[in-house]
Amino acid sequence: MLFQAGSSDRGRRFGATHAECIYLNATTIGETARLVASTRALAVAAGRDPQHIKFMPRIIPVVGETEKAAAAKYHDFVDACDPEAALIVLQQWAGIDLRGSDPDDSVDFETLELTSSNSQHTGDFLRRIARDGQRFTVKDLLRSYAFGGAGNVVSGTPAQIVDRMESYVDGADVDGFNIAYMIRSKSVDEFIELVVPELRRRGRLSPPAGPTLRERLFGEGAVLPADHPGHAAQPLPPSTHLEPAAHTWPL
Numbered sequence: 642m643l644f645q646a647g648s649s650d651r652g653r654r655f656g657a658t659h660a661e662c663i664y665l666n667a668t669t670i671g672e673t674a675r676l677v678a679s680t681r682a683l684a685v686a687a688g689r690d691p692q693h694i695k696f697m698p699r700i701i702p703v704v705g706e707t708e709k710a711a712a713a714k715y716h717d718f719v720d721a722c723d724p725e726a727a728l729i730v731l732q733q734w735a736g737i738d739l740r741g742s743d744p745d746d747s748v749d750f751e752t753l754e755l756t757s758s759n760s761q762h763t764g765d766f767l768r769r770i771a772r773d774g775q776r777f778t779v780k781d782l783l784r785s786y787a788f789g790g791a792g793n794v795v796s797g798t799p800a801q802i803v804d805r806m807e808s809y810v811d812g813a814d815v816d817g818f819n820i821a822y823m824i825r826s827k828s829v830d831e832f833i834e835l836v837v838p839e840l841r842r843r844g845r846l847s848p849p850a851g852p853t854l855r856e857r858l859f860g861e862g863a864v865l866p867a868d869h870p871g872h873a874a875q876p877l878p879p880s881t882h883l884e885p886a887a888h889t890w891p892l
């Protein structure tokens with residue numbers, strides 16, 4: 642299957658044309674809704690059914706049997722984070738270089754130069770919300786990058802986590818989630834043990850609809866649908882079947 646992650650203008654155009662599933666950082670419901678709607682519109686412009694793309698924002702669940710237990714766990718995770726490593730992640734990922742800044746200083750996105758980075762969208766998004774009045778100190782940014790890479794951290798009981806997931810499905814038109822872990826594989830086990838039963842109870846997990854992942858996700862065929870540019874690609878003729886060679890490189 643064709644998964645893509647990238648939310649800049651160029652990234653969205655690429656995803657709208659080629660992706661079957663798109664990962665994105667679910668920073669806020671409003672921003673996620675904006676990215677999903679604009680990418681679905683670009684898919685229509687590219688001649689595709691907009692429902693032939695599944696959007697899966699990343700969430701980082703920190704689940705506990707009680708709100709207090711979840712909060713304590715979240716606290717422990719943040720405590721164990723390394724601010725030095727967060728500085729590097731922030732610089733590499735978002736192009737925001739805060740080395741040498743005072744941790745309690747406000748970040749001034751107007752004068753800050755965004756260097757080239759892995760994600761164009763991250764820096765652009767932070768600058769945009771700063772213009773809308775959101776204030777960050779250096780420490781605020783380091784905290785969110787140290788824990789979960791500025792993804793959507795959801796801490797709480799299973800019901801609270803599913804409430805938040807539902808708010809993204811209903812409010813931002815997403816189709817599923819890219820569920821990130823803090824501790825491999827404990828976080829995944831906890832999600833399965835505690836959150837999955839709540840998702841089932843609310844009828845939010847449908848039974849698999851076919852043997853391949855594509856059939857399960859779309860309930861349609863096992864190959865790329867007719868509106869995808871890759872659909873026209875023909876399999877190689879049978880004469881291209883490869884036989885073992887006498888030597889490994891035809892020199």
Ligand SMILES: Cc1cc2nc3c(=O)[nH]c(=O)nc-3n(C[C@H](O)[C@H](O)[C@H](O)COP(=O)(O)O)c2cc1C
Nearest residue numbers: 646647648649651652664665666699759760761762
């Ligand atoms: C939630 C999320 C998941 C990602 N998953 C992958 C991945 O599985 N493989 C990969 O190569 N890059 C992954 N990336 C990195 C992006 O593809 C990469 O940073 C991209 O250049 C961002 O493009 P943009 O500038 O258009 O936002 C992921 C990024 C995000 C935000």
